[in-house]
Amino acid sequence: MLDYLIVGSGLAGISFAEVALKNNKTFLVIDNKSQNSSRVAGGLYNPVILKRFSEVWKAQEQLVLMNQFYSQIEDKLKVKFNFQLPILRKFFSIEEQNNWFAASDKKNLAPFLSTKLITKKYNSIDSPYDYGEVLHTGYVDTALLLDCYKEYLEENNLLMEEFFDNTYIEFFDYGIQYKNIQARHIIFAEGFGLHRNPFFNYLPLDGTKGELFVIKAPNLNLDVIVNTSVFILPMGNDLFKVGATYNWQDKTDLPTEEGKQELVDRIKEIITCDFEIMKHFGGVRPTVKDRRPLIGTHYERKCLHILNGLGTRGVMLGPAMAQALFDNIENEIPLDREIDIQRFHKKYLKTLIFDRP
Numbered sequence: 001m002l003d004y005l006i007v008g009s010g011l012a013g014i015s016f017a018e019v020a021l022k023n024n025k026t027f028l029v030i031d032n033k034s035q036n037s038s039r040v041a042g043g044l045y046n047p048v049i050l051k052r053f054s055e056v057w058k059a060q061e062q063l064v065l066m067n068q069f070y071s072q073i074e075d076k077l078k079v080k081f082n083f084q085l086p087i088l089r090k091f092f093s094i095e096e097q098n099n100w101f102a103a104s105d106k107k108n109l110a111p112f113l114s115t116k117l118i119t120k121k122y123n124s125i126d127s128p129y130d131y132g133e134v135l136h137t138g139y140v141d142t143a144l145l146l147d148c149y150k151e152y153l154e155e156n157n158l159l160m161e162e163f164f165d166n167t168y169i170e171f172f173d174y175g176i177q178y179k180n181i182q183a184r185h186i187i188f189a190e191g192f193g194l195h196r197n198p199f200f201n202y203l204p205l206d207g208t209k210g211e212l213f214v215i216k217a218p219n220l221n222l223d224v225i226v227n228t229s230v231f232i233l234p235m236g237n238d239l240f241k242v243g244a245t246y247n248w249q250d251k252t253d254l255p256t257e258e259g260k261q262e263l264v265d266r267i268k269e270i271i272t273c274d275f276e277i278m279k280h281f282g283g284v285r286p287t288v289k290d291r292r293p294l295i296g297t298h299y300e301r302k303c304l305h306i307l308n309g310l311g312t313r314g315v316m317l318g319p320a321m322a323q324a325l326f327d328n329i330e331n332e333i334p335l336d337r338e339i340d341i342q343r344f345h346k347k348y349l350k351t352l353i354f355d356r357p
Contacts, residue, residue: 010038211259212243
C-alpha cells in the first residue's frame with residue numbers, strides 16, 4: 001500500500017512528491033497534462049508586491065525554504081533551473097522614486113528594497129528616472145524543472161500519465177483504493193482542474209488567465225529582470241520572456257489576439273528596439289480572492305487532502321505549502337489559519353452538509 005497518491009504534477013504536485021521522498025514515504029503521481037499554468041509561468045520569485053509596495057506573505061520564510069528545496073533538487077537531478085537575478089523596477093517619475101524610498105524605510109520591506117538607485121543605462125530602454133533594485137529575487141525555469149522532475153519520476157516508476165477519474169475512488173478504513181492502487185491518502189494538486197473535483201469544488205478557486213511571450217530582441221542587452229507594467233526576463237541568445245496579462249473572465253489556456261495586443265502595447269512602452277514574437281503562451285493560474293493558498297483536509301473524508309491556490313507565486317509557495325500539508329497530515333501540526341481551507345467551511349459547507357435531501 002502507498003502512503004500517498006498525488007494527483008497533478010505541476011509545482012504543487014512535485015513539491016509534495018519531493019517532501020514525501022525526503023521523508024521516506026511511498027507515493028505515485030497521476031497526471032494527464034491537462035493543466036499547464038506551472039509550465040508556462042514566468043517563474044519569478046520576488047518578496048515584494050511592487051504594485052502596492054507590500055511584503056509577500058511570510059516572504060522571508062518562503063525564500064529560505066525555497067532556495068534550500070530547489071538546491072537539493074538541482075543536486076539530485078544534476079540540472080540548473082534556479083537562477084538568482086536582480087529585479088529592477090523602472091521609475092517613471094520622481095514621485096515613484098520617493099515612494100520607493102519611503103517603502104524601503106519600512107521595517108518589513110527594508111531587507112528587500114535597495115536604497116541605492118540603479119543608474120545603469122540599458123540599450124533600447126529609456127530610463128531618465130533610473131531603477132530601484134529588489135533584493136533576493138530571481139526565477140525558476142519551471143518548464144525545465146517539471147520536465148526533469150517528471151523524467152526522474154518516470155525512471156523510478158513513480159508517475160502514471162492518465163486522466164484521474166474520481167468515480168473510481170473507493171473508501172476503506174485504511175484509506176482509499178483507486179482502480180488497483182491502494183493508498184493511505186490522496187493529495188489533490190490539480191490547479192484550475194479543481195473545478196472538476198467533486199470533493200473540493202465547493203472551494204472558491206477563481207482562475208486568472210495569464211498570457212506570456214518569448215520574444216527575440218537582438219538590440220536589447222539585459223542582464224537583469226526589468227519589471228514595470230510587465231516583466232522582461234533575459235533567457236540568453238537574444239531571447240526574453242515577457243508577461244503577463246491578467247484576465248478574470250476567460251478560463252481557457254489558449255492564446256488570444258486581445259492578450260497578444262495588450263502585451264505588444266506594453267512592451268512598446270518599455271523598449272524602443274524592434275522585437276519578434278517567437279512563442280505565445282496562455283495558462284489559467286489557480287488563484288483565490290483572499291490571495292492565500294487552499295491547503296487542508298476534506299471535512300468528512302480524512303484521507304483526502306488539497307494543495308492548491310498557489311496563484312501567481314507558485315515558485316515561492318510550493319515548497320512551503322507542501323511541507324505544511326505534510327506536517328499537518330503526518331505530525332498533526334496545525335495549518336496556519338490563513339491557508340487552511342477551514343476558513344471557508346462556515347460559508348460554503350452549510351448547503352453541502354445540512355441541506356442534503
